[in-house]
Amino acid sequence: MAYLHCHNCDWAQDDFWTWRYNPIICFWSDIKWLWRPRFFKLDNWFIEELSRYTKVPVFNFNGKVFSWNWLILEFIKNLKVFLKQRWWTYKSFVKDPNKICPKCSSKSLDID
Numbered sequence: 001m002a003y004l005h006c007h008n009c010d011w012a013q014d015d016f017w018t019w020r021y022n023p024i025i026c027f028w029s030d031i032k033w034l035w036r037p038r039f040f041k042l043d044n045w046f047i048e049e050l051s052r053y054t055k056v057p058v059f060n061f062n063g064k065v066f067s068w069n070w071l072i073l074e075f076i077k078n079l080k081v082f083l084k085q086r087w088w089t090y091k092s093f094v095k096d097p098n099k100i101c102p103k104c105s106s107k108s109l110d111i112d
């Protein structure tokens, strides 16, 4: 896994995708995890942060959320991550002769 980000601004993208880690795998594992209807506990700060990021309203019952509500949130989150991904794979990043930040056009991109 490798996380690409800019040192000049706050732009960052998800880890590079592989056969084992990509939006389809994430989507499928969310469905497997969240399809069964039930309530489960999450930290309040985590619920609030992801709800703010995705703009999906989450009904928080004393720290418990409903699985289908969280499934919608995870779907929107993965979609946002997917749309923000500039370079899908490490190979495509290495091959790109014009590696500049999509937000500020700086060349100070870095991989952690």
Ligand SMILES: [Zn+2]
Residues within 6 Å of the ligand: 006, 007, 008, 009, 010, 011, 101, 102, 103, 104, 105, 106
């Ligand atoms: Zn930047």
